[in-house]
Amino acid sequence: MMKGIRKIIWSLGFSFVFLCGCQRSNQDTYWDYEIDFGDDQSQGIMRLKKSNDTTQLSLVSFDEGTFILENLEIDGAELSGDFSLYGKEASLEGSFEKNNFSGNVKIEDELFPFTATKQSSELVLIDRSQIKYILSEDDLAELESNIDHTGLIANADREGYERGERIYSSNCINCHGNEEVEGSIPLSTKFWEQELKAGSDAYSMYQTISRGFATMPPQPILTPKEKYDVISYIRQKYLKEKEGEAFITSTPGYLAGLPKGTSRGPETKPYQPWADMNYGNFFINTYELVDEKTGIERFHSPRPVPYPDEDYLKNNFAYKGIAVRLDEGDGGISKGRAWMIFDHDLMRVAGGWTGKGFIDWNGILLDDKHETYPRTIGKLHFETPVGPGWANPKTGSFEDPRFRARDGRAFGPLPKSWANYKGLYHHDDAVVISYSVGNANVLEKFDLEYHGKDTVFIRTLDISPSTSMLKMRVAPIDLKVAIIGQGGSLSNEDGFVMLNVEKKKPANVKLYIADADVDDFANLATSKVTPEKLQKYITETGSRHYPEILKSTITKGPDKGAFAVDLLTPPFDNPWASRMKLSGIDFMKDANKALACTTDGDIWLITGLTDDSNELTWQRIGSGLFQPLGIKVLNDEIYVICRDQLVVLRDFNGDNETDFYESFNHDHQVTDHFHEFAMGLQADNEGNLYYAKSGRHAREALVPQHGTLLKVSKDGSKTEIIAKGFRAANGVCINPDGSFLVTDQQGFWNPMNRINWVDGKGKFYGNMWGYDPPKDSTRVAMEEPMVWLDMEFDRSPSELLWVDSEQWGPLNGSLLSFSYGFGKIQLVLNEKVKGQMQGGVIDLPGIKFLTGVMRGRFNPDDGQLYACGMSAWGTNQMLRGGGLYRIRYTGKPLTTPIDLKTTTSGITLKFDSKLDPTNAMDIKNYIVKTWDLKRSSKYGSDRYNKQVLAISQVELQEGGKSVKLFLKDIKPVDVMSISYDISSINDMSLKGTLQSTIHNLREDNSL
Structure with missing residues (x-):
């Protein structure tokens, strides 16, 4: 029970704060503690600190965080304190005996042993006089002479550890690498296996980072706090448990031997890369427009799943919002003070606002938050309702004709005959939006003026002649609106100020929009010059936005095995703070x-x-x-x-x-849901384009495009749904025969990750929370995947790619699967049996990336694979924000099977090399396991009907390159894993595990 509770707490990042109790001693003491939860232990440092007349007890764990006891009582040798653990009452009780403490953590009626040992106060002195640093102490900045090293080291915690991990991943990993990926500089210390020649205690490592040693240059860009953060990470991650390492703990005795100081250096910059980035003067996203003081409160439907639909009919969402910065200054839209949003679904200006911040940055690809979307912050000066910005040019009506979802909201673009978004011109700092209304072409640009302290929002429009009169909502009638220019006039209608454009005449107008209390507004507008012609932004050449x-x-990478991985490191240190x-x-x-x-x-x-x-x-x-x-x-x-x-x-x-x-x-139907990514892009021989659109996580679909494979015609005029029923389809692969491969992720109604072979149109691929699912929720109504991918084998498959390169030798024509979840590449061994595609996957050896892998292409010139990746939503590979890699086939023998055949008598694996008959025919060198999955509305599936299949015989075939495992009990099964540990005739180790899915068994005609 406790383990489950703890996992929930730690994953949510809770911390527990407890107030001080009674005084016990006149000095701070530090204790190494452990809590025994049975099959799970928590370790850390217990700190007893005196402050004035009170004492604070905190438990500091680099794994879980910091916990400070409340209602602390110390009576002689006895100690007790209370706390709350995920809504449950808990307490710590125990007693001191010399340098030891023992007791229990009580959670409801369960007791868990708690022990602690006092850290030594014996003075620890380390001689660093013989270390030849690159810089002398005189070369260092003046602030380094007064640093409180004792305080910085003593207060190391989980938060600093996490900052240190980010610093290591961005500053250190390129040279030093990690246990999976080799660093770029061979002489750089491999912390997990090599000795630190200038010392591995915290202060010695600080000197190395600050002053440099051997090939390690000084790192003056890091603040003292950041240096100790990354030191904390390296020591906890690599040094603490390293075999043979004399790990020097930061005891009171160690701290007493450090230089004293009173400064902790400059404050470290808050970690908010999403807000620090310069996106340019426009940024497209889904936004909700609200006033910070009077806006609707955020509301997300609570569990159980599927989450009920929210009532968002009153919320002002711009689902395809082009946010434009209006004020001048550096830093792009995120550093602005005034903005407007154009909704290109509806050709409306959704609103304009000002403030000290752009948006709240909530979103999975912004600040990493799930189940949310970004909102405006600051003062919302004006807004228009969710609906057409221009009246129907044929009828004059504003009635919304778009697809209406079951929650009452309309999604997708207006009919092209009504209004059609054409694109965006970016000319110097100007953003000019191009669209049509009926048969009139419109160019629109946004600006800003200040009237004293008041903000005036400006819309300039160039409109070509129309065969009908045009009408546009500008703002509610309680605001001040003025117009200058030719071909347009204002009127009040249905609570809005309307722009009216004369029939068959061009219009060039400038609209001024301001709060109702702005003085002399009429004079402000009439004093302005003729509106500028926007055509110049199309015909004239602008300067470069990003000249650097x-x-x-x-x-x-080293050519040790069949594959070498070259790091093509992106420029993370760039002028725009792009996260790459x-x-x-x-x-x-x-x-x-x-x-x-x-x-x-x-x-x-x-x-x-x-x-x-x-x-x-x-x-x-x-x-x-x-x-x-x-x-x-x-x-x-x-x-x-x-x-x-x-x-x-x-x-x-x-x-x-x-x-x-x-x-x-x-044609995209975009909602507010965080999960509905548009994934991958491929083109067929005719020029038609394909991508996949994810469904709504933990929710039922709202629009037909949720969870689909989509085709865009080669002229871009239409979109059609090819297949449906996907949950989170991360990419598309077009097969040589014109069919497709689409991956999907474990989740609700998806018992495991899937690789789907999509052939034909209109088929359903299993997600009952997709749009218009079949009434039958059993497997009979869905298309089976080509391969079920166990989460332990690949946490999250992304896109697949056919090898089209002679440089890849025996793998030319093979199929690869990229792993976003584990940062690797797998070979997909596929076969068609009785009309059904099936197969297995196995890791390509020696390939591991710093990030999850998203996409890959073979370069037509050098014939090698180039793959790119990132770390965003769930992946184990979080060492870098992004990465670019070249994977070269070296020509050395492959150690994995290159073909798989399934028959009624067993499994045949084909290798690239001849096998050693002695161990290849030894049954003990193989293990074959099988299990089934249960598809339901629950998230994922356990393993059912687990078996270990008996191998009755092993036979070499095809000149000794293939091995057949005869399996008496072979039958169709969701998952089969085949582990092997054999060798080639050249004594090359062939060891690995292949995972496959069997839908049908081919008759074995050789028997």
Whole structure:
């Protein structure tokens, strides 16, 4: 019971705060403690600290956090204190005996042993006089002479450990690496296996970081606190349990030997990379517009699952919101003070606001929060309702004709005959939005003026002649609105100020919108000059937004095995603080160049992939897009799949930067739900494009596109659903025969991760919370996956890719699966039996990445695989925010099977090398296990009907390269794992585990 409770608490990041009790001693004491929860132990430091007339007892754990006791009582040798654990009353009681403490933690009626040993106060002195640092003490900044090393080390905690992990992943890992990925500099210390020659205690490591030693340069960019944070991480992660390491703990005796000081250095900057990034002057996302003081309170439906639909009919969501910064200044939209949002589903300005912050940054790909979306913060000066911004040009009505979901909300774009979003021009600091209303073309630009202390929002519109009169909602009638220019006039109608545009005449107008209490507003507007013509932003050349060209090096991996992994490290240290979470890659015709997108909306041009220079250049050519998760280059035109649209990047002046973000297709039905990513982008031979759209996590679908494979016609004019019933489909692969492969993730109605072979149209792939599911919830009504992927084998599969490269030798023509969850690549051995695709997966040896892997492409010039990845939602590989890798086949023998055959008599595995008959035919060198899964509305599935299959015989076939395992009890099963430990005739170890799914058994005609 306790273990389950603790896991919930730790995962939620709770901390427990307890007030002080009675005084026990006149000095602080430190104790190493352990709580025995049976099959789980908690370890840390118990700190007894005196402050004035009170004493505070805290339990500090690097694994779980800091806990401070409440109602602390110390009576002689007896100690007690109370606390609350996940809503349950708990207490610590025990007694001191010399240098030991023993007692129990009581949670309700259960007792768990608690023991602690007092840390030594014996003075520990370390001689560092013979260490030859790069810098002398005189070379250091003045602040270093007065640092409170004792306090910084003594107060190490879980929060600092986590900061240290981030610092290590961004500053240290490239050179030092970790246990899975080798560092780029061979002489850099491998902390988990090598001795630290300048000392491994905390203060010695601080001196090494500050002053440099041997090949380790000084790190002046880190504050003292940050240095001790990363030291804490290295010591706890790599040194504490290292065999043979003389681990020097930071006891009171050790701390007493350190230099004394009173300063802890400058404050460390808060970790908020989502708000620090310069996204440019526009940023597309789903936003809710609210006034910070008077807005609707946030509300999310509580459990049980599926979560009920919220009543959001009164909420002002811009589901495809283009937020534009209006005030001048550096830092892009996140550093602005005034903004407007254009909703390109509805061609409306959703509202305008001012404040000291842009948004609250809530969102899975912003501040990592689930089940939420970003909201505006500050003062909302005006807004328009969720509905068409322009009246129907044929009828004059504002009635919303779009798809209406069961919760009453309408989603998706207006009919193209009514209004059609064309794209966005980015010219210097100006953002010009292009769309049509009926047969009139509209260009619109936003600006801002100040009238004393008052804010005046400005909309400038260029409108071509229309065959009908046009009408647009500007703002509620209780605001002040004025107009200058030609071809338009204002009127009041249905509670709104309306812009009316004359029939068959062009219009060039400027609208002023301000609060009702702004003085002299009429004079303000009439004193203005003629509105500017917006066409100039299309025809004239603007300056570059991102003139800096960044460089990085290629770190070649060792050619020890069949595969070598080269690190093509992105420029994390860039002028825009872009997080470089790479989510898609493709090559230009000149394959020395590639395009990559990031989840934060950037597009990067990368040069230097194949020219043997070992140096890459990175040019930021686009920004501000809505969660790009796939990119495709067709005839050197760059297509990017975003959550709100499929964009083509247009460069008009030859500087590579995007001048026009053309909306190639925006049929996307976007809701507020955090989980509905648009994943991957592929093109068939005719030029049609494909992507997958995820469903709503823990919720039933609202729109037909939730959980689907989608096809966009080659001219971008229409979208059709190819398959449905997916939960979280991370990417698409087009098979040589024109069918598809789509992965899916374990969850509700998904007992395990899936690799789906999608053939034909309209089929259902299992998620009963998808849109319009079949009435039959059994497996009979769904398409079975090609492979069920156990969570222990791959936590989260992303996209698949066919090998199309002679450079990959025996694997040319094979199928690969990228693992986002575990940062690896798997070989997919597939077969078709009785019309059903099935197969197995096995890890490619020697490949492990710093991030989860999202997408990959084979370079047509060098024939090698280039893969990109990131760390965002659930992955085990969180060492870097993003990564780019080149995976080279070295030509050395493969150690994995390259083919799999399933028959009524057993399993045949084919290898690339001849097998040693002695151990290959030894039954003891194989283990075959099977189990089934149960599909239900529950999240995932346990393993059912677990068996170990008896192997009756092993036979070598195909000239000694194949081994057949004869299995008497073989039958169709959800999951089979085959572990083997054999060798080739050249004494090369062949060891691994293959996991497969069997739907049908091929008749064995050889028997």
